[in-house]
Amino acid sequence: DTGVSQDPRHKITKRGQNVTFRCDPISEHNRLYWYRQTLGQGPEFLTYFQNEAQLEKSRLLSDRFSAERPKGSFSTLEIQRTEQGDSAMYLCASSPRGLKKLFFGSGTQLSVL
């Protein structure tokens, strides 16, 4: 399967803990996006990479959130000092150069207790 892969699928953590999620995009897709989705809402943009460069980050995103894509391949999203309001599905998507289309992974479901 050469689709977008996200790990873990599920994460349960206690408030105040740090969590890190990984995303492996489709090979040769130069753009990578992170979204967050809560029940009854559409995917909400968090951040976007073109190759290894983080080109945009949501103004609404807390500084507890950080993302990296060190070699322009996989990406990690870290949430520090998690809060109950961080509970959501975190979606990663990739897109190839020249195509206006996102290919999503299955997401990581985060529950903060």
Place this chain on the structure above:
Amino acid sequence: DQQVKQNSPSLSVQEGRISILNCDYTNSMFDYFLWYKKYPAEGPTFLISISSIKDKNEDGRFTVFLNKSAKHLSLHIVPSQPGDSAVYFCAPYTGNQFYFGTGTSLTVIP
């Protein structure tokens, strides 16, 4: 900021009939429009798209209509099938960004 609205949170349709899902937007810079389908516990999957220079695009049972002057697009599914039951998101695009609506949950009743 609510640039994209899907005002019907849910829709129920009998199998074989037409499903019409609507999406309204405010940003005139959107130049490409996509529809995604999402099953529970899975990521969204691409369904169909349309460029702003067109007013209709068809792919099998799925047709998307775009009315730029009204800033409105719709997705028609004919005939609807039980496997179409899912949440549908419209996602207008501009400047390397995709803006998702809140989604419409479609239930197709056998």
